[in-house]
Amino acid sequence: MGARVDRVKTGIPGFDDLVQGGIPKGFNVLLVGQPGAGKTIFGLQYLVNGAMRGENGIYVSLDSANEIVKAQGEMFGWDVEGLEQEGKLSFLKIPLDKPKINLFDILEEEVKAAKAERLVFDSLADFAINIDQFVIPLSYSMFPTIKSEEEQALMQNDKTYRYEVMPTLGQDPQGRMFYKGNSEKRITYLVMNKLSKLGTTNIVITDEEKGSEHLTVDGVSDYVADGVVMLELSDTGGESIRTSRITKMRNTKIDTNIKSFEFSEKGISLE
Numbered sequence: 325m326g327a328r329v330d331r332v333k334t335g336i337p338g339f340d341d342l343v344q345g346g347i348p349k350g351f352n353v354l355l356v357g358q359p360g361a362g363k364t365i366f367g368l369q370y371l372v373n374g375a376m377r378g379e380n381g382i383y384v385s386l387d388s389a390n391e392i393v394k395a396q397g398e399m400f401g402w403d404v405e406g407l408e409q410e411g412k413l414s415f416l417k418i419p420l421d422k423p424k425i426n427l428f429d430i431l432e433e434e435v436k437a438a439k440a441e442r443l444v445f446d447s448l449a450d451f452a453i454n455i456d457q458f459v460i461p462l463s464y465s466m467f468p469t470i471k472s473e474e475e476q477a478l479m480q481n482d483k484t485y486r487y488e489v490m491p492t493l494g495q496d497p498q499g500r501m502f503y504k505g506n507s508e509k510r511i512t513y514l515v516m517n518k519l520s521k522l523g524t525t526n527i528v529i530t531d532e533e534k535g536s537e538h539l540t541v542d543g544v545s546d547y548v549a550d551g552v553v554m555l556e557l558s559d560t561g562g563e564s565i566r567t568s569r570i571t572k573m574r575n576t577k578i579d580t581n582i583k584s585f586e587f588s589e590k591g592i593s594l595e
């Protein structure tokens with residue numbers, strides 16, 4: 325037997341039993357699915373359940389208006405507004421219309437202010453698509469080699485120096501622009517790394533890349549994540565079915581079977 329693992333209960337019916345009672349504390353769990361798969365609702369349910377147990381949570385969205393996220397919760401009868409007023413639940417919207425966003429500093433401050441133990445990041449795909457809005461530390465930037473070695477050494481030592489990424493744009497199957505190349509993978513790696521240093525237990529949402537060799541649009545987050553949960557929406561003989569599957573959870577004996585997944589009146593549940 326190894327050291328005892330502290331686990332964080334999602335409280336989502338049918339889920340915790342698949343992962344020995346909960347997500348190991350401090351983990352980054354990637355939640356992958358196509359648009360409409362239920363990722364936002366899953367994430368919000370995780371936070372609401374935590375808040376009701378006295379574990380504060382923060383919902384970080386890069387794209388959706390928080391009003392829409394909150395309204396989803398109210399639809400299931402969750403007291404989102406009340407929990408927010410009690411300071412147990414907070415919503416942080418990262419404005420993507422302003423350049424030079426220092427995401428990591430913002431997250432650190434907000435997690436501290438909210439005394440958050442749980443965090444949902446929605447989403448890594450939105451981060452990758454809008455990568456040129458963010459400031460990224462030099463060591464992760466795309467063109468460090470265009471500087472002389474001497475210059476690089478100086479910049480590396482200067483903690484205040486930030487290098488702005490010059491994006492190489494690609495297009496995903498839906499025609500959306502996103503940042504391409506190896507640097508994108510390194511920056512995704514950096515985001516996951518920074519998230520895991522916040523001290524919170526995180527659900528990191530991203531989009532599934534259909535028909536590609538990669539599971540996710542960034543092509544690397546599933547390798548870096550401590551756990552991977554997939555939400556699927558598929559058609560079988562004209563009938564649309566929702567399923568969920570856990571494909572990875574470090575330090576945990578998992579049930580990897582495909583589970584059916586549904587929206588009940590109280591939210592998501594797995595069977």
Ligand SMILES: Nc1ncnc2c1ncn2[C@@H]1O[C@H](COP(=O)(O)OP(=O)(O)OP(=O)(O)O)[C@@H](O)[C@H]1O
Binds near residue numbers: 357362365366396588
């Ligand atoms: N009570 C319900 N019964 C059935 N379906 C529901 C219910 N509530 C929400 N849905 C469906 O869930 C989907 C929205 O879920 P959610 O916003 O969590 O998806 P998402 O994976 O976050 O999508 P996106 O990638 O676009 O953000 C919608 O398609 C909506 O119709």
Ligand SMILES: [Mg+2]
Binds near residue numbers: 364365446
């Ligand atoms: Mg969503």
